[in-house]
Amino acid sequence: MPEPDITSPRQTPEVLVVGAGPSGLVAALTLLRNGVPVRIIDKAAEHRIGQRGAGIMPRSLELFHQIGVAHEITKRAITTPVVKLYEMPEGRKALRTFEMSPVLDATPSCPYMNILMLGQDHLEEVLRASLAEYGVQAELATEVVALSQTPDYATATIVKYAGTDREAREIVSHPFIIGTDGARGVCRKLLNMTFLGETRNVENLIIGDIMVEGLEGDYWHMWGDASTSMVSLRPTETPNLFNFMLAGKDVNHRELSKDEDGLRAALTAGTGGQDHLVFGDFRWVSHYRPNMRMVDKFGEGRIFLAGDSAHVHSPTGGQGLNTGIQDSFNLTWKLALVYKGLSPLSLLDSYNEERLPVIAEMLNQTTTLLNQTFRSRKAESAGWVKGGSLLQLGVNYRWSSIVIDEQQSDYDLEDIDELDEFDDDDWVEEQQAAQRRAAVDSYGVGFDGSLRAGDRAPDAPDLSDTQLSDEHGPLCSHSLFDLFGATHHTALVFVESPEQSYAPVIKALRQQPRNTTRIVIIVRSGALVPSVRGVQYVLEDDLDHASRAYTVQGGCDTVIVRPDGMVGGIVRGAEGVKRYFRRIFA
Template identity: 30%
Template sequence: MKITAQHTQVLIIGAGPSGLMMAAQLLRYGIQPLIIDSKQGPTTHSKALAVQARSMEIYRQMGIADKVKQEGRPAMGVEICLYGEPRAQVRLDQVEGADTPYPYVLMYPQSRNERALLDYLTQNCCPVYWNTTFESISQTREQATVVLEADGESQTITADWVVAADGARSPVRKQLNISFGGDTYKNLFYLIDGKLNIHFDSDLVRLFLSDKGLAGFFPLPGDPDYFRIVGSLPKQYQDREDELSLEEVTPWLKQITGQAFEVTDCRWIDTYKLHHRMAEHFRSGRCFLIGDAAHIHSPVGGQGMNTGLQDAYNLAWKLAGVVNGQSKPRVLDSYADERMPVAKRLLNSTDRVFKFAMSSNPLSRFFKKHVMIRLLNYVWDKGGVRKLFFKTVSQTGINYRDSKLSLHLSHAKSIKAGDRLPCLSIYDEKKQITTDLHEWCAKPGFTLILMGKVIEEELFIVAKWLTQHYTGLINFYYLPPSEKNQQVFDAFEINKGQHKSMLIRPDMHIGYLNDAIDLDRMDRYLKEIF
């Protein structure tokens, strides 16, 4: 399919999960992006596997979470084995107050994620131009000029904005001369998707540690005996460039796991090295980097694909506001301000955990063998530790409290401006149904939520103010005090006779939090954005 447009408002380069999510989010705001990819079509390999709770919440807002959940396979935790023996379990179903409809890690391969997002684009009449390669980019203050190549023909188009989602080797990032600092781990790893001839409980990820290395078994959707197997190879394989066979990998895997098994149906086998790198900047002029083009790290915790999805989720509503003429261009500066610290923390934490897991020095071996399991079993008994672990892995704990878009005017200490809106169950007095706060934020745009006893006349004044100044930009909900909603008032530390006003950003983070209903103060906040 040939591109006929000579100009587009937003050009997305790369149709992996991050690029597809970017396109899908822009479509929610009425923007038809142009999305290209040099590949022949979507990936057929499983690749990234874990979908975290925060990503599922995004899918829910888009209306596709039920389909994704049905096709996936929930993993309820991790079993850690030392020298082949099960020694500890970290179960997510033991976490109290998980504060999400998805208290697990969904095993849902990247190929299926891409298909789900492509289906969303198709339903909204947004094609992907495959077999189209990025060649060069130049920028002015007003627009970017991009040269593409498709079917042996060169084509030049202009774009108001460019989003580079073109992977770790990002040609766009290289052309923009943005450094990609970091390193490559020495070890060579293997990946196998296949069926085992022994039975593992299908709701747990299994991690095997030994002096020989590590191996992880991740349940795949479908047949309960199919798993993704990831493991490290010994040093003699570090510089090997030709492909390894299953017969070569299996003996080494058996030594690490202490398990006598065979892979009876190998659907995919690959070897690769891992990297930890981050772009010096996430923006250059009218071009933004998202996903692997901006940061790559070890697969510890299944964070990579999810972080890219959230990059797109964060940037899309801001870019849509600017393109639609509703937001000030400076709001785009907050993308890098908010997402770069997230990527940096993730890079550092996954690097530390990965290096510890791979270390073979005597002290590390002693700690893993004699101390780690006892310590893990001890701290996992603490409810606060379990909750913190889940919030970290699920990415529901990511906050933007230090962002310029976060204004906290409340005495509340547990929930602050910049935090992700907790997914608390609520009883909707108006509709007489039970729902949750995230459901109130399902529509595109900001959401204003007032809590506490507010007389009808004051509600009318707020509604009139929204209609006069922010028509179509802000959704409005009111939650009066009641016994059925007391847990919500407790969570936000609202005592009897008190109020709370919240402006929820389109990405379901709290932008503005105040203990009073102050329209003048709220208006000043909104005028910094709109």
């Protein structure tokens, strides 16, 4: 149809999310939960199918809990199967079995401890269903072809397609645009941001999903090794559907990825030519070249990137999808406050500051795993993790300029010569921030277990609600994860005794913008419950779960948890509360 004559952009209050994969859906969902209108579009004509990024890390499950979808995801997902490695060339006898990721017991502070497997297509179904509850659906066959911005808005030229014919073109000005359209998407290119890093042409892979008959669905099956020739068949949440990987120096990856019959023959040969294995229909197939690349900034002004639009990675370690989800959580709570006029635009600078070191370390760790996978003859090296830092529970922002930790000085003020001559808090804070950046450990590999501002906020269950009780005791209990949320800060005020002076802290918290801060008083087990007004919860820590998880020092009694589930502040009193929120709100 003819294009309309457009002379000026149409103004809209919606934030535009470009790309309807997990990062984009999470970004849209968290914005909607914050009361921010959203439009989400995707170039694809149909929703993508296939396992793709199937491993969901514990940290992602914690964040999904905050937006109300964790239960549905855990209900659909399966645990990481035990690997069965076969002797070649016959491929029938199992040499050994091993856990790619060991099963760990939940703890009070970490209720999600295991990697779950759920196809990316099914994860997106869950997120789209939650999005639909807000009356929002992703617009398919809809593409951004141009971007520009001013200090006040970002403008996108959007084209809608019907089949192969151009259907309509519109130019729309949005308060913000978030690009989550993937490594091959246009947002990064239109912003003239280039990927830094490497593309590996040696370790080529063919990956996809295939129906297989005659194979146990309780094991992750492997033949050979990635340094020479390897076939991996991992069961999925769909019976008889296996996610496969074919790797090897002598495999013609590009040609086989286009030849289904040839690919079936290669899988048959790679598994020892067993007659009882029947390889059926393919759900999807992709020729994959490992990329370890990232942009040098995740956005500026009113246009931002998240997920694969900002960083691409090797398939080892299961970090990519999970890291993109964390990008979206980090960005959107800040963007929502700026959108509402509660925070300055400069708050969004912390998105780059906080996420860039995390992504750099993610690429470092997954590249190390990739090298181990293709240079080792041990299948245990092939592509997944054996617990540890890649569960992402140690990801932190301790170096961030918007977090405050008053347990101990990050910069020993007594060691600054002639400090008395400087009456400049900003200067002192700049020095503190410089020292924090110099000691970045974004995955928390070397941490000693002590809680610091910038860390993931732990859970604590079995907290008795003293405000809902009768003569027999509390009528209900809470966990901290149920009180945290993507729409508000949560201030935890730990009260040891009735004599503790906590009223000034509560007053300072209540002075923050309306509905932005939830106040929770936590009383140590056995202590007298104080009479408190103006707070949402007064909880008794019956089993000391909260006290153990939030062991803080230096006279600090207040922990401020951000909407992305990270500790923003650990402070001593009312002045610390004010100091933290001055960095957040306008």
